[in-house]
Each structure stands twice: as structure tokens, then as C-alpha cells.
Amino acid sequence: MLGLCKNSLILLLLLLPTAVIFVGQGGRSSILVYAEEAGDVLEGEDDDATVDSDEPVTDDGAESDLTATEKEEDDTRLKPSPHVDTIIHFVRPNKPSELPAGRLVRLLVGFTNNGESDFVVESMDASFRYPQDYSFYLQNFTTVGYSQVVEPKRQATFEYGFTPSDAFSGRPFGLTIMLNYKDSNGAEFANAIYNETITVVEPEEGLDAETFFLYVFLAAAVVLLLIGAQQLMASFKKKPVRSKTPVEMGTQNSDIDYDWIPKEALINHSPRRTPKQSPRQRRSKRSTGFGEE
Template identity: 50%
Template sequence: MSLSKLCGRMSDNARYPRAFLVKKSEPTGFYSVDRKPGSLAVAQDLTEDEETVEDSIIEDEDDEAEVEEDEPTDLAEDKEEEDVSGEPEASPSADTTILFVKGEDFPANNIVKFLVGFTNKGTEDFIVESLDASFRYPQDYQFYIQNFTALPLNTVVPPQRQATFEYSFIPAEPMGGRPFGLVINLNYKDLNGNVFQDAVFNQTVTIIEREDGLDGETIFMYMFLAGLGLLLVVGLHQLLESRKRKRPIQKVETGTSSQNDVDMSWIPQETLNQISKSDKLGQKCFSSMGIKYLRFSKQCLVDAM
């Protein structure tokens, strides 16, 4: 008889009280149920059911023990993977901050400066060794695009003290207009020799093209525009000159005239005689002055010789 059938039969019997006491017989392994006003003996079926339950409990305990044994193994494997990676992490006893002097703009072929603050919150000294920066491929940070020289610091920061470090770099000009991953690492250690590395900045940034100043392309463009303007001015000048040459010269008819055709009859004869005399006198004076000048020049030449 199974345990479920036994319980069902006991519940159906309303003449007997529901409370009962279960006793286990030590030598045979049988269970007996005593209840008032009588007792009920349970056969070996009940014992087999109890043994099945106990076996299932033991199996569950064995499974839990196996799971507990597997967990330390997984933790050990994770630690081994971290050791194989070889990348140190930041110390919980230190804080770092970063400030870009000219904002988070990264112009190509231009100096970028930033300040890194280091705070020692622990009870032991930290030795800040170096500060480095690099541009990396945004889809794979293991691939370096531009790696800058590490700045050696070798600065001791006592407990509850702060230190600030300055670093500058110049993005390459061909990188303008494209995104790259910028990684800035601060390397330090404690007095026990434990090495730490804090990724102060680890984000994707866009390198902007340089707008100030004149490059080769801009100079060539200005020279081309100046030459084009000069050529246009020369062409307009030649066009205007050709139009002027093609225009015909307007001829003005003046007719025939001569001094003998002048009517001088209205002038009194006395006035005409005076004019003619004055003309003759002027010619004589001019001729006499010329002869005297020639004689004077000749005499000067003779004296000079």
C-alpha cells in the first residue's frame, strides 16, 4: 500500500481523530502509526517510499556539492584569464580627473593640451611613473593609429595629497575629419611594487580639419582667381580698343581759303602802311642782332683757344 492511499483512507475515516503519532521500529525498519482509540501498522511499502525520498534528497545534496566545487574552479579560471591579459587596473585608493585646456576640440596639425589630476586617498605613498596617449581604431582599440611618446613623471604623491600633470600632443593632419578612439593612461605604483594603470580618458573623438591659416590648396585657388581676373580685364580692354578702331573718322569740310582772299579794304591805308613798316623794322632788328651774336661767339672761341 502506498503512502498516498494510506493518507487518503485515513482522511476518509471520520470516526477516528486526525492526529496520529509515527514511530519507527529499530530492528526491522518498519513504521507503525499509533492513534487513539487504536493503532495502524504500516507495511514495508511505506518504508520503501521513505527510502526513495531519502535517496532523492541525497542525490540533490550531491548535485549541490558538485556545483559548489565547480564555482571555485570557474573563479580560478577567471583569475587566470585576468593574469594572462596582463593589463593592470586602477587602484581603489586613488582618483584621477582630466581637463582639456581648450575644450574637447581636436584640430588636426594643432597642439592639444590637457591636465590630469591625481588624488591619493590611501594611507601609503604612490609613485606616478608616466603618462601616455594614443589614437586607436574606433572598431578595434587594439589597433594603434597614432601612438604618442610617454611622458616620464616619477613623482611621489603622499597620502591625502593631490598632484597635477600636463601633457600635449599634435594630431596628424591626414586624420582630419574622421573619428578615432583616444586613450590616455596614467601609470603608477605603490611602495610594495604593485603596478596600477588608470584609463583617464577612453572615448571616441572626431579630429576636425584646420580652418585657420593658408594651406597650399588655398594659395593655389587665390592665385588662379587673381590670374582669371587679370585675364578678364585684359580681354575687356582689347575689346574696347577694337571697337574704337572700327569706328570711321568723320571728315569735316572746311573749304578753300587763303590770306589773299582776306578783304582788307575796310582798313585805312595809313594803318596798313604802319603795319608794313613795323614788319620790316622787326626783320632788320632781328637780323642785326643775329650777326652781332655770331661775332661775339666767334670772338669767345678765339679767346678760348
């Protein structure tokens, strides 16, 4: 019985590694099969996929549409008249390349009619545009109407003003100022009298009320500190010792020279001192006086 158990145990130990090896091979083969199936699917997908080329695809239709649109814009865009000359002058600020944010910008535009017919100046407007693309508007300013007739060989001056927004401070923009006018036949024209890149800067503040009161407060504080320091230094100083005033002692005999005065005059005019008497002597004198009587 014991020998049978030993034999079965040995047989089990021999069969167990073999079973593990076969199971492992079966799992690997199944994994390989799944991988091959997946590979077949991927290969099929690669076969069905479209290969992209690096060469750019040109669309002749789109290019033709863009060209036609640009031509239409050029045709509809107003152009300046060859018989008109314009000039611009910035009144405030003097430097047009730097405009202060939140401050009024004033400018004057000169209009010269060199033609033979009248021109009617209708309006003037300005706008901020993107510096890299002037067709992109960032801010439109107010359009000012004039409706003024300028006769041939005459000149006229027009004033315009606008205020840049504070939000645009510290950034460059394209400033475009347009002058719109028409001739006596009704043909419309437009002159871009200014079309440059400018920078919106922060305005230079002068001495405002807040700064003034701040300076006054600082000056008052400094004065109070100086007065306090002076009082403190005076309290620490020693009080001066008062000198005693000399008491008048009068003339002394040691200061007088009596040699030149005659002795008779000194004896006659010198005051005689009466000797002081004690109360007993006075009583004795009184008693003797009464006894003699």
C-alpha cells in the first residue's frame, strides 16, 4: 500500500511539468494566432487606406474665386481724384506716431481744388486697423459731415478729432483717415490722407490734485518732525547757572585816605557813639536820682 502511494506520487511529479509545458505552448500558439489575425486585419486596413502625398493640392476654382473677389473690391473701392490735393497737420499731439490713450486727438486737413469744376467735401472718418492686415478693423471713430462746396482753384480747411480707447494703450495700430468728396457730376471719391502705423501710449500726467495734496502732506509731516526734534533737543540741554548779582556794600574805611584831612575836623565832625547801657545800670541811675532829690 505504501509502495503504491510512492509510485503514484512519483508519477504525478513526472506528469505535472509535462502538463505545464503543453499548456504554455498552447497559450503561446493562441497568442500567436490572435496576433496573426490582428495583423491580417491591419494589413487589410493598410490595403484599403488612401496614401496621402506631400504635394500640395491646387484648387483652380478657389483661386479664380479669390481673384474675382479682389477685382470686385478694387472696382467698388473709391479712389482719389487727380484734380484734388490734400495735406494733413496734427494739432494735438505734435507727434502723430504716438497718440495718448483717452485724450482727444485734433488734426487739420487742407483740401485744394485744382480742377475746373466744383467739389463737395461730404465727410471724414478714421479707424484703427490691424497693422499686418489693414482690411481688419479694430475701432471705428465718428464720421464728421461737412457738405462744403470747394470752388475751382480754391482751398478749404477741415477739422477732425477722435479719442483713442484706453484699452489700446501700449499697442501699435494702423491709423487710416479717409476724406470723402464728390464732384459736380456726382462721381464719388475718397482720399486716404493718413495711412500709417502709430502707437497708443499712456498720457503724461501733470501735477494733479492728488499728487499736490500728497506733497503738501509730506511737507507738513517733515515740518512736524523737525519741530518735535527741536523740542526734544531743547529738553535734554542743561539749564544755564545764573550768576549771583553782587550786593552793594557801600564805602569802607579802608578805601578812604584820611591823611590829608586835619585831625581837628575829624574829631569835631565824627559822630560820637553813646555807650549802650544795660537795664540794671538804667535802674541804678533812676534810683540814685530819686534818692538825691
